[in-house]
Amino acid sequence: xxxxxxxLPRLACLASALLLAACATPDQPVSSxxxxxxxxxxxxxxxxxxxxGQYERAMTLLQRGGTSYPADKAPWLQMAQMKFDxxxxxxxxxxxxxxxxxxxxxxxxxxIVAVSGLRLSGKALADLSRQNNLNGSLRSEAQDLxxxxxxxxxxxxxxxxxxxxxxxxxxxxxPGSGTPAAKGAASPGSTADPFSGLK
Numbered sequence: 001x002x003x004x005x006x007x008l009p010r011l012a013c014l015a016s017a018l019l020l021a022a023c024a025t026p027d028q029p030v031s032s033x034x035x036x037x038x039x040x041x042x043x044x045x046x047x048x049x050x051x052x053g054q055y056e057r058a059m060t061l062l063q064r065g066g067t068s069y070p071a072d073k074a075p076w077l078q079m080a081q082m083k084f085d086x087x088x089x090x091x092x093x094x095x096x097x098x099x100x101x102x103x104x105x106x107x108x109x110x111x112i113v114a115v116s117g118l119r120l121s122g123k124a125l126a127d128l129s130r131q132n133n134l135n136g137s138l139r140s141e142a143q144d145l146x147x148x149x150x151x152x153x154x155x156x157x158x159x160x161x162x163x164x165x166x167x168x169x170x171x172x173x174x175p176g177s178g179t180p181a182a183k184g185a186a187s188p189g190s191t192a193d194p195f196s197g198l199k
Contacts (some may be wrong), residue, residue, distance in 0.1 A: 039069045046078065058082065066098070073102035073109070080112045089116035121145070 006042035037045070049058035059082065065075035096112040098133035103109070123140060 036068055039065060039072055039074060042068070043074060043078065046075075050082065055082070055086075071102060073099040073106060076102070077106065077109055080109060084116060089120050092116045093120075118149075134186050 009047045042061055044059040046058045046065070049055075049061060059079060062082075065072075066079070069075065076095050076098040080092050080099060083089075083092035083095060093116045096109040096116070099106055099109040100113070131158040177182050
């Protein structure tokens with residue numbers, strides 16, 4: 001049996017070593033992820049960024065919001081509206097369709113899809129008319145679309161001809177006088193009215 005005089009110094013050394021080790025390693029806090037921002041906070045931050053002219057930052061925030069809250073249509077609808085406002089109709093349609101997957105009855109998303117599609121179609125038809133390349137099945141399909149649009153909105157003319165104000169000091173020409181103003185502002189081949197050849 002070991003004498004008590006040798007055990008005590010060893011216990012004291014061990015206790016000191018444990019005490020020093022405890023002092024050397026401070027308590028580590030339990031690592032916790034910062035709470036994800038709420039959807040309302042994401043939308044608010046994106047709106048503030050857009051108002052400040054930080055378009056890319058706003059889009060990034062909305063994309064993150066769409067990823068963090070995949071079942072909610074709000075980030076997609078906001079992205080669609082921002083793209084529409086900037087004339088980026090293809091992207092606007094894509095984001096609006098994402099919103100419609102989450103809420104098929106959303107009127108704003110349906111409107112963005114419809115109007116963006118019409119604007120893209122109108123530009124394509126204007127380009128084809130300018131190139132005199134609107135013929136065959138494409139022409140008949142475009143005519144059918146024009147009829148459907150006229151019936152949907154209850155208008156005989158889809159795109160009213162642009163009216164040019166009379167030049168200062170000149171009177172407007174009388175109807176039927178044979179002047180260009182009397183014949184309408186847009187001829188069938190002009191880009192002012194891409195649907196003129198379909199009426």
